[in-house]
Amino acid sequence: xxxxxxxxxxxxxxxxxxxxxxxxxxxxxxxxxxxxxxxxxxxxxxxxxxxxxxxxxxxxxxxxxxxxxxxxxxxxxxxxxxxxxxxxxxxxxxxxxxxxxxxxxxxxxxxxxxxxxxxxxxxxxxxxxxxxxxxxxxxxxxxxxxxxxxxxxxxxxxxxxxxxxxxxxxxxxxxxxxxxxxxxxxxxxxxxxxxxxxxxxxxxxxxxxxxxxxxxxxxxxxxxxx
Numbered sequence: 606x607x608x609x610x611x612x613x614x615x616x617x618x619x620x621x622x623x624x625x626x627x628x629x630x631x632x633x634x635x636x637x638x639x640x641x642x643x644x645x646x647x648x649x650x651x652x653x654x655x656x657x658x659x660x661x662x663x664x665x666x667x668x669x670x671x672x673x674x675x676x677x678x679x680x681x682x683x684x685x686x687x688x689x690x691x692x693x694x695x696x697x698x699x700x701x702x703x704x705x706x707x708x709x710x711x712x713x714x715x716x717x718x719x720x721x722x723x724x725x726x727x728x729x730x731x732x733x734x735x736x737x738x739x740x741x742x743x744x745x746x747x748x749x750x751x752x753x754x755x756x757x758x759x760x761x762x763x764x765x766x767x768x769x770x771x772x773x774x775x776x777x778x779x780x781x782x783x784x785x786x787x788x789x790x791x792x793x794x795x796x797x798x799x800x801x802x803x804x805x806x807x808x809x810x811x812x813x814x815x816x817x818x819x820x821x822x823x824x825x826x827x828x829x830x831x
Contacts, residue, residue: 607727608635608655612644612673613662613689618712622660622689625716630778631727632658641668645676648684656684658726661706663690663697671697674704687722717770764804768793772801773829776811781828783816802827 609632611622619637626632635655638644644665648656663670670688677684687708688701698709707729708722732744760766768791775790776782782790784799791798805811805827812830815823 607632607657607730609633610636610638610644610647610651610656610659612638612659612665612670614639614665615662618662625719626723628716629720629723632723639665641665641670641673644673648673648677648682649680657730659684659686660689661686663688663692663701669697671700671704674701674706678704685726687726689719715766715770717766720770720774761800761804764801768797769801769804772798773805773810776802776805776827777829780811781814781816781826783824783826787827 609626611619611634613619613622616639619639623634623637626634636647636651638647644659644661648659661670661673670690674686683705686704686706687710688706689710689712691712692698693711701709707726710719710722735744760769771791772787772793775787779786779790782802784795784802787793787802788795788798793801802811802813802825806813810830811827813825813827816826817823
């Protein structure tokens with residue numbers, strides 16, 4: 606379980622982040638901070654292994670996310686950080702990257718976008734654990750690529766990011782699924798579920814396979830690509 610510290614000066618944003626994390630397997634909120642000073646204290650005072658990841662805002666009344674990272678890095682704390690902020694200033698982004706943020710997510714964003722970044726982070730942790738010791742070039746490339754956001758694509762007309770995430774999550778956790786089974790899992794119609802599944806197949810996220818029932822024509826089932 607990944608222990609997460611939420612840092613944001615807006616209580617409503619903290620609440621949204623917490624509710625999002627409750628929907629994603631593998632993460633547990635272990636603390637909340639509403640200013641830079643308390644964030645630094647929480648990170649430095651935490652026992653090793655308690656805080657694995659910080660969702661860090663950039664702008665706060667008593668300092669910035671950059672300030673927080675400078676303080677904790679100066680003390681040798683290598684906690685993982687995902688910046689979650691409305692700040693788009695390129696210089697701030699460069700400073701945050703130089704201080705070791707794993708991701709930089711700009712508000713506003715959908716639950717699907719946050720979930721994708723957090724799953725990338727989980728993949729990064731898994732790869733880092735598997736590559737303990739002397740890593741091969743392939744393992745290093747995999748580590749570097751695990752945190753790279755996928756290319757943003759415009760969804761076809763009639764498809765929504767939220768419904769796409771529901772279908773993807775159903776296949777990932779309960780697949781392989783047919784369109785009928787995906788529809789039952791997500792509450793969508795069979796036709797809509799098939800459209801989302803086909804979009805995921807075209808994007809390379811799922812694999813389309815034949816499912817045979819006796820001598821008749823096989824139906825398609827969709828399996829998540831690991």
